[in-house]
Amino acid sequence: MSKDSPTPQQKPCWKCIQAFWISFPHVCLVCSVVLYSVIGAGVFHYIEGSREMEITELKEFLDKLWIIALNSSTNNMTIMGNESAFKEMAKEALVQDIKPEWKQKPEEQWSFMSSLFFCCTVFTTVGYGHIYPVTIYGKIACMVYATVGIPLMLLLLADFGDILAGLLSRTYRRAALACNRQWNKSTFYGQTGKSSLTSAKSNLTSTTDSQVSMREPLNITDVIKTQASVKRKYLKMRNIDLFELIVIKENQKVLPMKGGKFQRSHSCPDLDLVSRIDCVMYKFGKIGEELDRLDVPxxxxxxxxxxxxxxxxxxxxxxxxxxxxxxxxxxxxxxxxxxxxxxxxxxxxxxxxxxxxxxxxxxxxxxxxxxxxxxxxxxxxxxxxxxxxxxxxxxxxxxx
Known part of the structure; x- marks a missing residue:
């Protein structure tokens, strides 16, 4: 066995490292959005929560209501007329002049949790409108925050969409393949009977014994040393392309990368020498492609x-x-x-x-x-x- 190949005791460690680098881009995006939300909540909590309540405007509004009440009581009108006139003028004043921020104190409306909720409504573009900045600095901060936060959230949604699209595509393909196999199996039974199926299974078993022995990750040297049948085929046919095709098909599943590099999902451990940073950058550059390839009903x-x-x-x-x-x-x-x-x-x-x-x-x-x-x-x-x-x-x- 090659010295670079993982021992059975090292395999869990290899799997953990592989899982770490696979999940690293997704974790980075999630952590970025969470950190950005917390920072935004702190900023808006400080700017909007610490402002003084606009007592001047509220006092002017209450004075206006008082003047309306005085005018309706001093006019020479009946009691019923005074009541209806006061209600009409008060209603008009309430509709035109009252402000939602008067209903709640700033420190209560802009608590840290409420500010965090506001930040989420900003960069998700939902914007319920029940809470919004009223100060100049708060409005400027909101515009800057949304300019950076919305693209970041769209990137996270594209990444989540890739994960869900890949999961859905694989599940759909497996379900469709299982249905097709079941249908073909029932058709095969009806046409050829059990005896034909048994002989076909025995032939299939005899031709795939070598494949079963190659399921474990091996390097090229181990394949030549341990799998003599493959070497004999190569020496007999003198075909380098066929030999490489057999080895790659049995031990490797590769994906082309930019610059002629390859990303491995199941191959020989020698390829673990490829830079992990390149793999991570590759994953960041491919965000959104799985969603574009999604093709299910x-x-x-x-x-x-x-x-x-x-x-x-x-x-x-x-x-x-x-x-x-x-x-x-x-x-x-x-x-x-x-x-x-x-x-x-x-x-x-x-x-x-x-x-x-x-x-x-x-x-x-x-x-x-x-x-x-x-x-x-x-x-x-x-x-x-x-x-x-x-x-x-x-x-x-x-x-x-």
Whole structure:
């Protein structure tokens, strides 16, 4: 065995190192968003929470109401007329002059948890509108914060979308493959019977014994020393390409990288000498590609999205006691699609951490649904144009 090959005792360590470098880009993005949220919460808590309540404007508003009351009582009108006139003028003053920030003290409205919730509504572009900066410095900080935070959040959503898209694609392919195998198996039984299947299995077993022995990671030297059948095939056929193809197919699964390098998922341990930093940079550069390659039935994505929203609709009323299941479903849909009307907002910001995780994963699912829907619409329009033009439309070329 080569000295660079991991021993059985070292294999768990190798797997841990591999798992670390695979998860490193995703962990970096999550930690960046969390750290950015905490920093933003501290900034807005300091700027908006420490401001003095605008007592001057509130005092002027109360004086205006008092003047309206005096004018309605001194006029020569009946008691009923005075009451109706006062109500009408007071209502007009309330609609025009009252400000939402008067309802709550700044230190209560901009607590650290409320500020953290506000930051999440900013860079997720939901923006419920129930809390917003009122000072000049707060508004400037909000614009700068959103300029950096929104692209960072979109990058995180693309990364989450890649993970979910890859998981969904593999699950869908395996399920489809299992169904096809089951269908082919039943068809095979009906056509050839059990005896033919038994002989086919024995032939398959005899031809794959060498493959079973090559499942463990080996280097090239070990293959030549231990697997004499492969060497004999090579010496007999004098075909270097065939020999390399056999070894690579049995022991390696490689992905092409930029600059002629390769990224390994299952191959010989000698390739672990490749720089880990290059692998990490490769993963950062490939964020979003798995989502673009996603090709599953759109009905499956829509079904997953509806089930996910329904889960939130049943969970949220546990701590939002004023909400019905329909209100929670409506809130989840409006939030995950980033509409954010603000007519229904959570009253318990202390639970916002769970809500933020739910929103992030849900937005990735909705992003997948929108991406598939967009692809289907583009394909539909292409078919319509082809049908209308009777196949005479050609691709546009800038040289023509």
């Amino acid at each position: 759109i009905t499956l994505i829509v079904l997953i999205m509806v089930i996910y929203i329904m889960c939130g609709a049943f969970i949220l009323p546990i701590w939002e006691e004023d909400w019905s299941t329909m209100d929670a479903f409506y809130f989840c849909f409006v939030t995950l699609t980033t509409i954010g009307f603000g007519d229904i907002i959570p009253k318990h910001p202390n639970y916002f951490l769970l809500l933020f995780v739910y929103t992030t994963v849900g937005m990735a699912i909705v992003c997948m649904a929108f991406k598939l829907g967009q692809n289907r619409l583009v394909s539909f329009y292409k078919q319509c144009i082809t049908c209308i033009s009777r196949g005479k439309v050609t691709k546009y070329s800038g040289d023509n």
